[in-house]
Amino acid sequence: MRNRILDTYLTTPVSKALHRSQREGKKNNPPSTRIKSESRVEEKEEGSSFQTLPEVEDEEEGNTERNRDDHSQHYEQLRSYLSNAALDIRLSNRRRRDTTFEPYYKGGRPHIGNSILELDPEDGTFSVQGHTFYPEPGLLELIFEKRPNLEDVTEDDLKKYKTILELTSAHKMNFKSSCPFNTKGNRWKYRTIISRLFGGGERQSKRLEESKKKKKKKGSGLRFVTAPDYKYWRDPNTLVERLSLLHASKTAGNNGLDGEIVEIEDELRDAGIID
Numbered sequence: 001m002r003n004r005i006l007d008t009y010l011t012t013p014v015s016k017a018l019h020r021s022q023r024e025g026k027k028n029n030p031p032s033t034r035i036k037s038e039s040r041v042e043e044k045e046e047g048s049s050f051q052t053l054p055e056v057e058d059e060e061e062g063n064t065e066r067n068r069d070d071h072s073q074h075y076e077q078l079r080s081y082l083s084n085a086a087l088d089i090r091l092s093n094r095r096r097r098d099t100t101f102e103p104y105y106k107g108g109r110p111h112i113g114n115s116i117l118e119l120d121p122e123d124g125t126f127s128v129q130g131h132t133f134y135p136e137p138g139l140l141e142l143i144f145e146k147r148p149n150l151e152d153v154t155e156d157d158l159k160k161y162k163t164i165l166e167l168t169s170a171h172k173m174n175f176k177s178s179c180p181f182n183t184k185g186n187r188w189k190y191r192t193i194i195s196r197l198f199g200g201g202e203r204q205s206k207r208l209e210e211s212k213k214k215k216k217k218k219g220s221g222l223r224f225v226t227a228p229d230y231k232y233w234r235d236p237n238t239l240v241e242r243l244s245l246l247h248a249s250k251t252a253g254n255n256g257l258d259g260e261i262v263e264i265e266d267e268l269r270d271a272g273i274i275d
Contacts, residue, residue, distance in 0.1 A: 075124035078135040081144045082110050082117075098146040100185025101170050101194075112143070113168025114175040129167045133160055147188055162197045171198075184236045187272045236273050239264050 082103060103112040110117040118127045125132050133139065138157035141148035143164070165171045171194050173179040181198070183190055243264045246257045268274045 074135040074137060074140070075121070077137070077140060078126060079119070081140060082119075098144060098186050098189060100182060101165075101189065102144050112164065113170030113172075115168040128164055131163065131167060133164070142193065146186055148193070158193075158197065161193075165194070165197070184273060236268065239268055240273075243268070 082105075103110050103117050105111070110119075112128060115128050119125075120127065120132075123132075125134055127133065136154075136157060138148075138153040139160055141152050142157060142161040169175045169177045169179075171181055171190070173182050181190070181194070243261065246261050246264070250257050250261070265274065
């Protein structure tokens, strides 16, 4: 590994020049010459073999500027993700977005799990419960994408994502640390990433309740209910209960519920809960 890193280092233009000058210096200059003070070096005759090392300050400044540009670009990507969450844009990218573990808006502020997600535009960072993170591409993939591209994810990204989950309980039912793992939403992300981060959390996590049996209503007449706002659902049981209620109401004679039934079934199908 160290040899590969060294090979990479020696192939860069600045490093090659530096390495060549040092090698030539060893050939042409005795040890006493190489350690002379700067003033003595300047007094050497024109025919001397001493070579001035290439300037690297501009290169370092360039790297710093590129790092700043990268952080700025990553921060804008974070804002774009949050804008989509705020507007609930699902028609174009609903199959790509993670609607189970991702940040959401509550009271006009972005949240992840049970915590507020604070943005710092000056530093280009975000923080959760006092812990600050740079929005690196791999970390954003883990936070927002339904199926993150693991080729873009580093070990450091995984460690930071685990820290965020531990701070916010975003991977737990109802976002409570005392509750079991949420295994009913984005199953691929849970099994592939989250359960491995927490050492097989699926075994520790049991379903809170068995699938509820549909109960037929007798003698209650027609039952009309107001449709709740479930656009930002986090517990799939909410949708299952609502769907059961709608089917019961339709059986009783309410025929104006087909649109909502189809919409809920699409949500559950997209989450992998039903086929």
